[in-house]
Amino acid sequence: GESVGLHLPTLSVQEGDNSIINCAYSNSASDYFIWYKQESGKGPQFIIDIRSNMDKRQGQRVTVLLNKTVKHLSLQIAATQPGDSAVYFCAESLNGGFKTIFGAGTRLFVKA
Amino acid sequence: DSGVTQTPKHLITATGQRVTLRCSPRSGDLSVYWYQQSLDQGLQFLIQYYNGEERAKGNILERFSAQQFPDLHSELNLSSLELGDSALYFCASSVGSGRTNEQFFGPGTRLTVL
Numbered sequence: 030g031e032s033v034g035l036h037l038p039t040l041s042v043q044e045g046d047n048s049i050i051n052c053a054y055s056n057s058a059s060d061y062f063i064w065y066k067q068e069s070g071k072g073p074q075f076i077i078d079i080r081s082n083m084d085k086r087q088g089q090r091v092t093v094l095l096n097k098t099v100k101h102l103s104l105q106i107a108a109t110q111p112g113d114s115a116v117y118f119c120a121e122s123l124n125g126g127f128k129t130i131f132g133a134g135t136r137l138f139v140k141a
Numbered sequence: 142d143s144g145v146t147q148t149p150k151h152l153i154t155a156t157g158q159r160v161t162l163r164c165s166p167r168s169g170d171l172s173v174y175w176y177q178q179s180l181d182q183g184l185q186f187l188i189q190y191y192n193g194e195e196r197a198k199g200n201i202l203e204r205f206s207a208q209q210f211p212d213l214h215s216e217l218n219l220s221s222l223e224l225g226d227s228a229l230y231f232c233a234s235s236v237g238s239g240r241t242n243e244q245f246f247g248p249g250t251r252l253t254v255l
Contacts, residue, residue: 061240061241070248071246071248071249072143072145072231072233072246072247072248072249073184073231073233073246074143074246075243075244075245078241078243118183118184122240128186128197128199129186129240130186131183131184131185131186132183133183134183
């Protein structure tokens with residue numbers, strides 16, 4: 030597959046463990062955040078989103094935490110599986126703006 | 142499979158040339174977005190169209206242009222190509238035009254400029 034971001038930060042976890050992927054966003058006025066997953070050779074795929082009036086949101090096996098004080102997002106994946114191996118991006122946008130700004134991404138390796 | 146199709150999958154061309162990338166959105170989606178993904182810049186938003194009209198512009202060079210046709214497919218035209226234009230180009234689509242509409246990404250077109 031295609032290589033995306035050969036020099037990305039990497040997180041390696043054991044299958045079944047929980048994963049935590051972190052992201053620092055850039056604009057304190059951003060009020061909407063998204064996590065994307067990108068598997069090798071594919072386009073990004075929406076995982077979960079959160080608005081700035083929340084500090085936590087849960088999906089299926091995933092939880093996003095937002096700390097506006099330090100401009101930090103995290104994505105927690107429970108019981109990580111080999112199929113979770115991918116690059117994960119956070120993205121931010123602000124009200125009145127049309128542009129979504131993507132972070133550099135973190136590569137997650139899941140060891141079987 | 143996201144339902145968004147892009148052609149071609151790979152494109153190899155020379156500096157100074159012009160290419161056209163094509164995108165068909167998911168059935169029912171009115172918005173189309175174009176993104177560039179390179180190793181050093183990450184994913185960059187280029188431009189958005191909604192129902193045939195330009196909706197938002199990002200970091201799109203003047204050498205690049207796009208349009209959305211009445212059947213809602215979109216084309217991204219890249220001209221006077223430079224080595225630095227080598228990248229993955231993604232198209233995404235969504236139902237509405239707002240930033241909180243979930244975007245569905247196509248598989249991308251890999252452009253190599255030699």
